Every structure is written in C-alpha cells, then in structure tokens.
Amino acid sequence: MNVTRAPELELMPASEAGRKFADLCEGHAAVFADRAADYDRNGVFAFENVQDLQNSGAIRATLPTQYGGLGVTSVLDLTVGINRLARGDASTAIAANMHLSAVWSLARQWQYLRDHDGHADLSAYELAFQLLGAGALICGAGSEPGTHVLFPLTKAVRTEGGWLLSGRKNFVSLSPVVDAFNVLCQVQHDDGNRWTAAALVIRDTEGLELKENWDGLGMRASGSHELILSNCFVPEDRLTKVGPWGEWTSAYLAGASAGNAALVGAFLGIAETARDYAINLLRTRRKGPSDRLLAERPALQHAVGKAEIDLSSCRAVLERCCRQWDEYLTRTEPDQIQLDHAHQLMKELQCTKTFVNKGAIDIVDVAMTVSGGSGYVSSNILSRLYRDVRSGPFMQPFSPNEAFEYIGKVVLGLPPDVE
C-alpha cells in the first residue's frame, strides 16, 4: 500500500465494471476533446466519436457481460462514465447516454425476470441483447413540444397484429445513428382509460421521418433532431405498457434514475473541463503592469475558491444521490418499490439535478470571468462550454420551472401531480 496516495476528490466508480467503463471513457475523452471544436462549429453529429465508442466497447457498458457488454448496473458507475466522456465532448456524452441508459433499463428488467420468474419468456430480451451486442444502437424518444413527458401526445392505435404510431418527438439525441427508437406514447385501454406505453420503432419503419434539423445554442454535435411518426407500424410485442397516462409509477421513476443521474454527470464533466482550463490559465498567464502570475491576484483566488466550493459540492451531491439509488435499487426488487419511496428518491434526484446544473453553469461562468475576455472568443473552448452547459436545466423530467414545485410537494406530503 502506498501510504502517501493522495485523497481522491473526483467521482469514482463503485464496481470493477464501472472502473473499466470509466477508464475507457477517459481514454475517449482525450480524443474527443480534439474533435469537439470542429463538430461544434459545423453543427454536425459526432459520427467518429460514436464509432470509437463502438470499437472500444464503451457503448456496450450497460449490456450484460454474457452478451459482450461490461455489465455496468450501478447508477453511480453509469454516471461516472458519462461524466468522463463529457469532459471531452458533452454532445457525445449525452447522445451516448441515450443508448446506455436505455440498455441499462432493459438489462434491469431482464435480470429481475430471470431471477424471479421461472416461467418468464426471455427470448425477446435475448434477441435484443444479441443485436445490441453486435452493435445495434437505440435511443429513447420521450420529449414532445407542448406537453410534459408524463403526458405523451403521440398515439398508438390498435391495428392488425400491433399498433400504428403517430406523433412528433423532439430533442432525440443520438438519432442520426440509432437502429431503433423507444417511443413514449399513449394507448387507449380496453376499459377506455389511457395508458402510457413504450414502443420500439425500427429505424426503417414506413412513416418514420427523422428531421435532421438540430441547431442548438450548444450541444451541437448531439444530433438532437426531431422525429416524425405517421402511422408507423409496431408489432404487438414491441409495445410495453408503462402505467396510467399522466400518472407517476414506481417503474417509471426507477427506470429513469440511471439515465437522468448520468445526464447530470455530463454537466459536471463540462464544469470540470472549464475549471481545469481556467486553473491552468491562471497558473501560467501574467498580466501587466505588475506582470504577476494571474494566480497570485487575490480577486482571482477568491473566484477560484468560489468555483471550488461549487465543484466540491456538486460532486458530493451527485455521488450521494447515485449511491442512494444504488443502495435502494439493490435491496429492493422492482415489484417491491413503493411509489412514495420512489418519489423520495426522485425528489433527491431533482434536488441533485437542479443543484448540479446550476453549479456547473456557475463554474463555467467563473472560468469565463477569470479568462478576462479571452474565453469570449469563438475559438476558445470556454465559449463552447458556456453554451453546452446551459442545456442542463432543460433536461427531462423537470425543468427548473417545475422542479421546485415537485420537490416542495413531495416534501410536504402532497401528491406531486403535474398539471
């Protein structure tokens, strides 16, 4: 044992699988960092980066090991990997998370069925895993303009042997390369009630149109395009009911945990890169008339102190939240999760999301400030990070507009309904 090993301050994975994933991601991040400026300037999807993730196997991190994956199951592990990727290129990180978190959720269901239900037919999972192991990519398509994600307006209408889907999804990151979309939609139940369902729609399905129109302030290489569905046929067994339309379910809340936490990790990664850039700048640049190192100026030390408090607290908050989910999900079977417990944890996750997204924005802002103007020119990395990091608050399932109300209601013991 090296007794003089330094304390570890950054987020660290919880398991061996997580460590492998994080290592791969750190390697990718170094390469992605070099490509990021070009992708950003041209607003094109990061095809090469995804190819690299395929080649290394990082994109299969959440796939069970039997199928060629790394077998990452911990919320913290997924979060750490995405955090590392985002240090190099946040667009790629949030796009990759689309696939990784969808597979995480699938693997979790499969594992439960395998272990608890001797009669369950797992063949659909096995087929899916084989395809995923061979390189297939999927992504969720949840957001829609004009409604909350809990109330999808996209409709699935019964037809012979399956369903016909019609609707419009936006912010579909990773869309340029996925083989299938996991589309949240509503179905009319036999008893007349509406249900929310998830339908896996294969890319070449007739009626599916990807409008490659993503042109954002930031996250420009994420391919967050619009998806138009016009009577897309989905076979019976590719549509799964999630729960009553507009109602929270413990399955929904738990299923969203890893993907949402990992997204938060991405924004932390942006902040870490901005902070490291600024620290390095302050430690190497001098300014007249005294020509002292910038690092020696008290006002800049103060600014760095402020940013460090933000960084330290963001890491702590995200880590604790991931551990809480991991601890709870490990000791609680999917069918035993109580809705109020899931809301308690989702409340913590929304506290975390709100806190870390704001903290990350503030850290990048301080980095911009201490750059003294050099960070404001387009060729400077800070000008990209400043735009990328601002997308954090818009991520699902709660914008800052809604998060305070949700958190407040859960704390006050009121039903956290969405209007």
Place this chain on the structure above:
Amino acid sequence: MNVTRAPELELMPASEAGRKFADLCEGHAAVFADRAADYDRNGVFAFENVQDLQNSGAIRATLPTQYGGLGVTSVLDLTVGINRLARGDASTAIAANMHLSAVWSLARQWQYLRDHDGHADLSAYELAFQLLGAGALICGAGSEPGTHVLFPLTKAVRTEGGWLLSGRKNFVSLSPVVDAFNVLCQVQHDDGNRWTAAALVIRDTEGLELKENWDGLGMRASGSHELILSNCFVPEDRLTKVGPWGEWTSAYLAGASAGNAALVGAFLGIAETARDYAINLLRTRRKGPSDRLLAERPALQHAVGKAEIDLSSCRAVLERCCRQWDEYLTRTEPDQIQLDHAHQLMKELQCTKTFVNKGAIDIVDVAMTVSGGSGYVSSNILSRLYRDVRSGPFMQPFSPNEAFEYIGKVVLGLPPDVE
C-alpha cells in the same frame, strides 16, 4: 393634461436633445431587430445599420448643434439612446457608442475651452467637428491584451514633427467603418517619466493594419477587431497627454463616464428585449396536459416576478448613476473636478456596471428558462441575447475580477491603484 397617463417605468431622457436621440434610436431598433439574426449567424459587421444611423443623424447625437449634431451632453441621454438601440441590436449599439462617446468627450472639452479660455485655439476642434458633421466616424482603441487599460503598452516615440506609434489593440468595435482611431498609448516624458496619451490615427496611415478577425461568442456584428500599429506616424497636434502612465486622473475618470454608462445601457436593452419576448410567450402559449396559458402557472409567475425585480432595480441603478454624473459634471468645471470626487462617482459607476451587467444576464437567463427549451435553439432570439449579454462584464475599465477591489478600496479610503 391627460390625467390617466400611465406611470413611466423605462429609462427616460433628461433633455429635449435626449428625447430626439431616443426617438431616433427607437425607430432604428425596430429595423435593426429584423437584421440582427443574419448579422449574428454570419458574424459580419452591421454596415447597413451604421448607414441608417448616418442617414437619420443619430450617429451625430453628441456633436454640437452648430455642426449638425443633436447636441446631446447628458450622460443619461446618451445612455438612454444606446439602451434603445441595443433593444434591436446590441452589436450595433456598442459599436455606435464607440463613436458617440468619443465625440461626447471631445465636445465637452471644446465647450469648456470655449467658455473659459478666451485665448484657446479651437481650430482643431472646429475642423474635427466639421468632419464629424460631414459623416466622419471615430472610435477609441484602449484595450490591449495582457495589461490594464490604465497602463497602455502601445508606445509613441518622438519623431520629426510628431510621433511614431507601435502596438496592438483589441476589441476595437466599429473599426470596419471608422475614419480614425483614438489610440491610448504611452509616451516618454522629457523628465524620463511615462505619460499616457491619446493619439488620433487616421485610417489610411501607413503601418496601420486592421485584422478583421473578430469572431466572438456574441456581439458578432460589432466589428470588434484587432488593430496593429507599426510605426504609424501621428502629427504633433493629434497626440494629447492624458496623465501620468498608470495613474488615475479626474480627466480620465470624467471622460470615461458617458461612454461607460451608455455601455451599461446597452446590456439593459438586451435584457429588456429578452424579458418582453418571454412575457409575450407566456401570455400566448399553452402547455399540456391542462392546456392552461403558461402565464397562469405559479412557477412561471414566480420567475417573472424575479426577473421584474431585476429589471426594475437595474433601471433604477443606472438612472441614478447617470443623474449623479450629470449633476456633478454640470455644476463642476472640468478643471475643478477633484480626484476623490471622481473616484466616488466612478465607484458608483462600477457598482452600477457590476450590478446591471449581472442583472441583465440574470434576466436573459430567466427568459431562457421560462422558454422551456424553445429559447435554446439557434433560430430563437434568446439564443443570441444569451450570448450577447455575456460580454457585459468584460467591458472597460473593470472586469468583475477587479471591480470589487476597486470599489472596496474607494469606500475604505485607500488609493485604488491597479496592480
């Protein structure tokens, strides 16, 4: 008298000249708003806008009336006009302010000499005013990389009949169209001490190179290029000493007041546009599942309330600061201004700059937040305002890094030296 006239909440000019200027600027802003997105996307200078300002006479607002100007002399009036311009296009507003504030300063010197010194030779001013009346444009060139504006590194070296200037200036807004640059530089005094001087360098001077490389996160149409001076000849009478190099003088502080205050007005204007956009969006857009107007959602009312407090306070702070300068400059002759009084007012101006720039950024941020993601796409006006408004803190003479220290020292009665 219309007894039911509503209270006036926005900044209003102080004089008739100011009202004319503000009216012209409001008219321009409406037109500039339509052009702003294209200029921004392409990163090109707003040539048409400047032509419009020439045609209307707005660009001559601070020129004495005898020479075809509007005769604006009030700090508040200049600030209100720039505020109005910035509502349409902030790049144009800060570029125009370069010229307007330089002429404001010139006119103030001329007026004093004319009124107090019967023997003063005013011919240089008169020639300048005639040229300016005929459409000539000038801009200051103060900033340099690696030093504080109080310590210019650009050097003026004596030569036959004048000076040779060499150095490098950045962030020279309006540079694509100006006829001359007012360059801050240092000269070696006869007694060996260094002085700061201002040298008027004509555009076609040999050795002057404008590097048209401005490519910023925002303010993309401002033409804030770099200016390289290599032994540029400046005739004797076009170089004026400002004060000892690196020392504050009351002349410097007073001369900077109008231009700096007006810049703050520009950032307020950006915020006003963002806020109006957001209010309009909330009053017209509905969202599922309840389909209520966004305006009816308590969380969004709360956000609007927060932004309104920011707006109301930014307006108040900027107005009071301008009035204080106007009151002081009106009752105090230029040669009677005490350095400590000038620092008191500059301290107020730095409080104002720090406060309003932050408030403006916060208002745009709230507008972005309540847009619910729609403001994050490049085609939305908010994505431009979000980038433009972030340049405010970098404006001269104090970045946020330095402003707190300067303010604190003035309050504590310590010499506010810059290191």
Place this chain on the structure above:
Amino acid sequence: MNVTRAPELELMPASEAGRKFADLCEGHAAVFADRAADYDRNGVFAFENVQDLQNSGAIRATLPTQYGGLGVTSVLDLTVGINRLARGDASTAIAANMHLSAVWSLARQWQYLRDHDGHADLSAYELAFQLLGAGALICGAGSEPGTHVLFPLTKAVRTEGGWLLSGRKNFVSLSPVVDAFNVLCQVQHDDGNRWTAAALVIRDTEGLELKENWDGLGMRASGSHELILSNCFVPEDRLTKVGPWGEWTSAYLAGASAGNAALVGAFLGIAETARDYAINLLRTRRKGPSDRLLAERPALQHAVGKAEIDLSSCRAVLERCCRQWDEYLTRTEPDQIQLDHAHQLMKELQCTKTFVNKGAIDIVDVAMTVSGGSGYVSSNILSRLYRDVRSGPFMQPFSPNEAFEYIGKVVLGLPPDVE
C-alpha cells in the same frame, strides 16, 4: 457655488419641507442611537424617543403647515426622514411611521376635498388636524393573524348611532402611546356584500384592550403589541368605507404608498448604520500576525465592495420608486387614479420592498462577517441590527411568499388577486 462639493450619494429629500424633516431626524438619530441598546435589551417601548419627536415637531411632519405641521407631502420626503431616524433606532422609526403615514394619508384626502369639492364638509378633518397639531398620536391597525390584510376579519356591526367593532389586530407598532387606532375592518353592506372599512377607535373606548405582549427577535422598542376589540363603539362618522372586501382599489393602493415606502427606508437606514460601523472598524483595527489594518486585506475589500454594490443599488431603487409615486400622485387627482396604474406602481413598490429588504439584510450580514466574531456578542451594535433588519420582509402588504406572485401577475396582465 462651491465647485468642489462632493457628489451626494445618500437619499436626499425632494422639497424644503422634506429637508427640514430630514434635518430634525438626523439630529434625533444621534440621540436615539445612544438609547437603542438599552431599549433593545429590556424590550421596552421607546417613550423618550417619541417625546423627543413631539418636542421637535418631527412627529408632525406630515401635518399641513396651517395646523403646525411641516407639510411634508412627498413620498420621498417621508421616506428620507424615516430612513434617517432608523439609522439611530429602527424601532422608533417604524413606530413613528405609523403615525406619520396615517396623517400623510389624511392630509392628502383633505387637500383633495378642499381643492375640488366646494361643498365638502371639512370640519372632521379640521378637528382631527387641530388635535394632531396639539400632539395627538394615531396609528393604523391592519394586520391580523391568519388572514391577508386585504381581507380583515375584524367585524363592524351596525348599532344605534354607529358601529360595534370586534376583532384582534397584531403588530400594532406605536400602540403604547397613541390616542386612537385606525382599524381596518369589514362591514356588511346594505346589499349583502362585504366592504372593507377603516374605523377610528379612541384609546379609552370600552372594550378596547391593548395586550402589551410584544417580544420580538428585533424591533423590540417598537411597541408592536396586540389590540383586542370587543364590541367597541365607533360613532357613525368615524368609520369610512375603503372598498369591496378583498378587492384592490386605487385608493387603497395609493394610500398605502408613502407608509410602505418609508418602511423600506427604515431598513435601508439599518443597513447604512451597519455598513458605517463596519467600515470604521476595518479602517481602525489591526490583526496579527501581520498587524496590517483590516482594511488592507483583499478579502475584506472584496466584502466591502459587495456591500457597497448592495447599498448603492438599494438607494437607487428606493429613490426611483418614491419619485415615480410622487410624480404620478402629483399629476393625478385621487379620483382619477386608474387601478391598473396603481398596480403598476404598487408592483414597483413591491419590487423595491423585496429588493431593498433583502439588500439591507445582506449588508448587515456582510458587516457581521467582516466583524470577525466581535459583532456576534450581544453588546455589539451589529447583533441588534442583525435582528432588527430581519423584520423587513414581514412588513405589509406582501411577504416575500406573496410578493413574487403579485409582481408576476401584474407583469403578465393577470388580475393580482390574493387567495
């Protein structure tokens, strides 16, 4: 003219009457400051201070000059005077404001009737003014536990020759010495609807009980006791209808302007005292090991800079709001005030209240921080200011809980109803 007169940064009165009032108050503040610690420690009402205000005539500032008052009518002037008083003792300032603002409102009604209604019977006003000129004191009694001030629960029931009032009021500052209470109550209209009314209840009325139980965290010398009314008889002509119960009226909003703005001035005064104390401490105290003056430490300069930005902005915001009310009330007759205009101005006042109360709290907090612990002991003035200043947000008519919503609704054009 003294050309070297320094810029004036503190709030200044608008008229000659205001200047007289402010001068008196500054004189009082110096004396009150010496008594404040004892009053605070013992939690007793500031009887001597009120006597001083009687002796000097300051307490009659808003009484018309014909009746021995100073004739202060400007919102700004009242605010400046209360601001000055609060620098010495905030408890006395808010107590005195109870009387001063009530008389301000009365004088305003009288002036309007006198100038516009040749047939109005002004004898009641004249009698009241004679009594007030002879030293009578009154105060409003608006707040009640468990309801919003717009919905008083205290009831006035018709009886022979007048009304019988029953209810409970709290936070009745100045109550130990007033001769009459102006009680907000509800009456049943002939058509069955409820109205809000103001009833003047003489101190020795049977059924009136003052529970001298005020024991607050701060403002301990303000005598903000509870008032219990049990079938108190009020003659017909001492009850005036204000408007429909629970509805905003322009009369209510305009009538509340001066008193509410002046309260904000009191909290600014607390902050000014804390700030001056801290500045003085930093300029005179040294600390080891370097034994440098505290003022020379960059971290403390930074803190002072932050507090100065708060102070400068609080002054600006409060001044502008007062001027807007003054400007509007001067050019608009009471019966011509539109409800939406009154809401616009009240919205500004609520922005001002929210902003300045927070700013004042922050300034005192910075003063506490830079005191390095010495401010935390009970004998230090900061420990009183820290407690006093915290009462600001609780002042009528909107707590911070409600202010954002009110402001947001007014801005969004929605009816600002109180639930």
Place this chain on the structure above:
Amino acid sequence: MNVTRAPELELMPASEAGRKFADLCEGHAAVFADRAADYDRNGVFAFENVQDLQNSGAIRATLPTQYGGLGVTSVLDLTVGINRLARGDASTAIAANMHLSAVWSLARQWQYLRDHDGHADLSAYELAFQLLGAGALICGAGSEPGTHVLFPLTKAVRTEGGWLLSGRKNFVSLSPVVDAFNVLCQVQHDDGNRWTAAALVIRDTEGLELKENWDGLGMRASGSHELILSNCFVPEDRLTKVGPWGEWTSAYLAGASAGNAALVGAFLGIAETARDYAINLLRTRRKGPSDRLLAERPALQHAVGKAEIDLSSCRAVLERCCRQWDEYLTRTEPDQIQLDHAHQLMKELQCTKTFVNKGAIDIVDVAMTVSGGSGYVSSNILSRLYRDVRSGPFMQPFSPNEAFEYIGKVVLGLPPDVE
C-alpha cells in the same frame, strides 16, 4: 429484510460505535429541546444537559472502549452524533464537541503510539484516559482576539520544571464545567525560533481566571467565556509542541478534522430542526381568505423546494467530506500524512464548512420566511435557531473572509499562508 424500507436521507453513522453514539444523542436531543428556550432566554450554561451526557456515557463517545468509552474514531460518526445533539440544543452540541473532539485527537495519538512504537511511554495517556473515563472534562482553548489561530499570542515561558503561561483566550465553549483546558500557545525554541504548543492547564491552577461573560447573539447556553492566564504553571510533561509557530503542519490539520467537521454537523442540525418545524407548520396551518392549508400554496411549495435542495446538498457535502477524511486517515499513518494531502482535505473541509454554514443559514431563513411573521417573536423556536445558526461562519479555523483565499490558494498550488 424489509423490502419496503424507505431510503435513508439523513446523515447516518459509519460504524457500530457511531450508531450507539447517534442513538444516545437522539435520545438526549428530545430532552434538550424542551430546555433550550429557557437556557437561551436566561443566557445560562446548560449544566443539566452536560450532566445527562455524563450519565448516559455520550460524553465519553470518543474515549477508547478499554477506558469506558464508546470508541468512536470515525470523523463521520462524531459528526453524526453532534448533528443529532444540535437538533435539540446547538449550544450543548458545540460545547460537548469541545470535549469529544479533544479526546478524539488524544485517542488517535495514543492508538498510533501503541501500535507502532514498542518503546513509547503511554502512561500519561493511560492516566488521562482513566480520568476521562471517570468523568473528567476538557476543552480546547485556541481562539484569541486579534490574531489567527495559527499564530497564538499566549506565551509559555520556561520556568523550573515546566512553563508559565500568560495570555487571553475567547470563545471557550464548555468552560464552566471542564477540569482542564488545552491551551494553544507559543514557546521560544532553543534555537530562537517560535513554536506553537498545546498546554494542558488544570482548572484550579493559580493565575487562571475564567471570565464568565459569554453573552452572544446566539449559542447562549454554550458557556463560551473568556479565559485569562497569568503566569499559570504547567508541568513539563503537559506541554506538547505542535509545530513551528504560524506554519501549517499535517498533524495540526489532521488533528483538527474531526472537531471541525462535527461543528459543521451542529449547524446542519439546527437547519434540520428549523426545516421540520416549518414543514409541520405548513402542513397544519390554514390562512384566509381561502382557508387553504399553507402547504397548498405554490409560493410556499417553491420555498420548501428551495430549502430542500439546500438540505439535501448540505447533507451530501458534509457526508462526503467526512468519508474522505475517514478514508484517508484510515489508510495513512499519522506520521505518513503529506502536508499537501492534508491541505487538499482541509480545503475540502473548508469548502464544506463554507457551503454548509451558508446552506444552514439559508434553510433557517426560509423557515423564518414561510412562518409569515410568527417565527419572529421571541417565544418561537425559529427566533432562537435564527440567532444560533449565524455563529457557524465564525468557527475556526477560517472565517468566510479567509476561507475563499485559502481554498483558492490550495487549488492554484500556492502556499496557503495566513497573513
């Protein structure tokens, strides 16, 4: 296993010893809560509470089990216990921490010597532990007016058989009941250099005077009196050198970890009590005119949401910091701790202290705000919590004035010297 066990959101101890300690403290807190108002009003030391801690054994938590203690060695465990105590009475918690953390430090030294130095004479430790096991109480005396804790001005001068101590210490919590004070002082080294030393001064030593003058804004039952030392004799073996005067050492930094972290836990405890009080109030109180539960008002839900984000993040930040210290101290022998590693961890602790103290203040402030004025009266628990929680930023070793600079310097790789 109860599969439906709820997620655990509060801080939890790390070991069995910690659990015992936390359980005892929770029991005490319930009782202390009832006594807190009286202690606070009368400003007297909490003698009964300390007696209870003696009786239960909680006060011996950090004493090794061989000597009758609970054997708590984890930084997190100590922090959790103090956190629980503070929920009932923060004055008692910080006073008890004086003893508990001093013994923690002693036990840590003893354990190291015992395990690594076969020849070490442990008899002094053993005697001390026997006395402590029998109920003796000690406290540190570090703070002095006018200097930083790293530069004690109290002097130890050589005398026959020991030292004579003279100086003045303040904020000596627990002083009314301790049997000995651990006094930080400076000694002249043989080579002429000054060293910092810790001297154990028995209570009845001649020349020791405890000025029982503690009268603070809050923490009124903590007995944080002044200690005057006038030539107090300290035998040779009761003075231990700590390191060069004014220099950081890894021993100093590591020795301060548990006590400082636990203090932060106390302020978190105050915030938790305030928050629970507010939540309960909102869930049970109604307000007119609508008479809805306060909990149902969106503005109050928003406020609760904000406070919850603060609470959640404060818990996470404190827990992670404690775990980092525990992890490092567990795997690193005391004599192997590198100074730069210790600064890294102390930097994290200062981030934590700054963050949690501010967060705790903010949470109490929100509780005060949502109380709508009822929390502002002296009899309400919030008015005590509001005063108590404000002492947090003054705790050693860094005030907010110094913390940013320290943190900034460590991050920037500069020596974090104190001026």
